[in-house]
Amino acid sequence: xxxxxxxxxxxxxxxxxxxxxxxxxxxxxxxxxxxxxxxxxxxxxxxxxxxxxxxxxxxxxxxxxxxxxxxxxxxxxxxxxxxxxxxxxxxxxxxxxxxxxxxxxxxxxxxxxxxxxxxxxxxxxxxxxxxxxxxxxxxxxxxxxxxxxxxxxxxxxxxxxxxxxxxxxxxxxxxxxxxxxxxxxxxxxxxxxxxxxxxxxxxxxxxxxxxxxxxxxxxxxxxxxxxxxxxxxxxxxxxxx
Numbered sequence: 508x509x510x511x512x513x514x515x516x517x518x519x520x521x522x523x524x525x526x527x528x529x530x531x532x533x534x535x536x537x538x539x540x541x542x543x544x545x546x547x548x549x550x551x552x553x554x555x556x557x558x559x560x561x562x563x564x565x566x567x568x569x570x571x572x573x574x575x576x577x578x579x580x581x582x583x584x585x586x587x588x589x590x591x592x593x594x595x596x597x598x599x600x601x602x603x604x605x606x607x608x609x610x611x612x613x614x615x616x617x618x619x620x621x622x623x624x625x626x627x628x629x630x631x632x633x634x635x636x637x638x639x640x641x642x643x644x645x646x647x648x649x650x651x652x653x654x655x656x657x658x659x660x661x662x663x664x665x666x667x668x669x670x671x672x673x674x675x676x677x678x679x680x681x682x683x684x685x686x687x688x689x690x691x692x693x694x695x696x697x698x699x700x701x702x703x704x705x706x707x708x709x710x711x712x713x714x715x716x717x718x719x720x721x722x723x724x725x726x727x728x729x730x731x732x733x734x735x736x737x738x739x740x741x742x743x744x745x746x747x748x
Contacts, residue, residue, distance in 0.1 A: 510556060511556050511557055511560055515557075515560070515743075515744045516560045516563070516564075518742075518743045518744050519557070519560045519561055519564055519740065519741065519744055520560075520563075520564040520565075522739060522740045522741065522742055522743070522744075523548075523561060523564040523565060523566055523740060524564075525739075526546060526736050526739055526740060527546065527565075529723075529724075530544055530546055530723065530727065530734060530736075533723065533724040533727040533728070534727055536724075536728070537727055537728045539727070543732060544727055544731065544732060544733070544734060545568055545732060545733045545734075546566065546568065546733075546734055546736055547568045547569070547570040547593050547595070547716075547733055547734065547735045547736065548561050548566040548568065548569050548570065548736060548737070548740055549569075549570045549571075549572075549595065549719075549735050549736060549737030549740075550569050550570065550571060550580070550737070551570075551571055551572045551573065551576065551596075551737065552737055552738065552741055552745055553741055553744070553745065555579065555580045555583040555584075555585040555586060556585050557741070557744065558580055558585065558586065559585035559586055561740060562586065562587075562589065562590060566740070567589055567590055567591060568590075568591050568593060569590050569591070569592055569593065570592075570593040570594075570595040570614075570735055570737075571592065571593070571594060571595065571596070572594075572595055572596030572597075573596055574594060574596075574598055574599075574602040574605070574606045575602070577592055577594065577606065577609060577611065578605055578606070578609070581609045591611075591612070592609050592610070592611035592612075593611055593612045593613075593614055593733075593735075594606065594611045594612070594613045594614060594615060595614045595615055595678075595716075595735055596615055597615055597617070597651060598613060598615060598621060598625075600620065600621055600624040603621075603624050603625055603628050604628050607625070607628050607629060607632055607634070607636060608632070610634065610636070611636075612636075612637045612638070612639070612675075613625065613636060613637070613638045613639065614639045614641065614678040614716045614733075614735075615639075615641045615651070615678060616638050616639060616640045616641060616661075616674075617640075617641045617651050617652055617653055618653075619660075619661050619664060622638065622661060622665055622672060622674075625638060625671070625672055626665065626669060626670065626671035626672040627671065628671075629670075629671035629672055630670050630671040634671075635670075635671060635672065635673050636671065636672050636673070637673050637675045638672050638673065638674055638675065639674070639675060639676045639677060639678045639714060639716055640653065640658055640661060640662070640674060640676075640677055640678070641653060641677075641678045641679070642658065642677050642678065642679040642697055642700065643679075644679045644693045644694075644696050644697050644700070645680075645681060645682030645685065645693055646682075647682040647683060650680060650682065650683075652678075652679065652680075655700060658677075658700070658704060659704060659707060659708070662674060662704060662707075662708040662710050663708060666708075666709055666710075667709050667710055667711075674710050674712070675711075675712070675713060675714045676701065676712050676713060676714030676715055676716065676732070677697055677700065677701050677704075677712065677714075677715055677716070678715075678716035678717070679693070679694070679697045679715075679716070679717050680717075680719070681693050681694070681722055685722075687721075687722055687724075687725050688725075690722040690725050690726075691722075691725035691726075691728060691729060694717050694718070694722075694725060694726045694728075694729035694730075694731065695729045697715060697717060697729070698715060698729050698730040701715060701730075713732070714732045714733060715730055715731050715732050715733070716731070716732070716733040716735065717729070717730075717731040717733075717734070718731045718734040718735065719734070719735050719736065719737070720736050720737060720738050720739045723736065
């Protein structure tokens with residue numbers, strides 16, 4: 508039986524429409540096409556039924572921090588195959604097999620061992636997994652991600668012809684407590700790093716996963732192609748539901 512009322516569904520739909528509009532405006536202000544920026548709805552805050560209401564509103568790219576929650580939602584009665592899943596949090600190697608059954612884009616590759624495990628399991632499942640390398644651009648010890656040397660080494664090890672995995676870009680988060688101007692500087696460094704790595708390796712690196720609810724405009728201005736929006740989508744719903 509449904510526990511989510513129509514009022515909350517309408518609020519989620521309105522929140523989604525507002526975010527779509529704001530992202531489009533940010534892209535236009537940056538001289539870019541709104542279609543160049545994909546919105547990843549981060550649904551770690553809410554249950555499967557509330558997540559399904561966001562899909563009904565038109566959000567078909569969903570991001571989860573914890574693979575177990577992704578499994579539960581993807582295998583629930585509420586979510587159908589129209590969704591493209593994204594893993595945006597740390598993925599342990601012992602959770603790779605079940606996670607890959609749902610063919611997610613994995614934003615948070617932070618080690619050679621993890622990428623190797625994903626490549627091996629993808630081959631076993633006869634698929635190619637799109638992956639992004641996580642950059643610790645802020646140097647914040649509390650943040651996960653790799654430094655420049657680690658990134659370059661990993662891209663050289665896993666060339667474009669490597670089986671099972673396709674490295675499509677970089678992912679980064681601004682440092683904790685970062686002001687918008689500082690965040691924009693960090694996002695600009697990620698974009699410059701991506702351009703540098705394109706020149707030094709054979710990877711096209713077409714995607715930049717940068718920006719969340721509080722700083723996505725700055726990320727879009729610096730070339731983000733995927734923004735990860737969570738809390739704004741569920742304002743007026745999380746506390747009440």
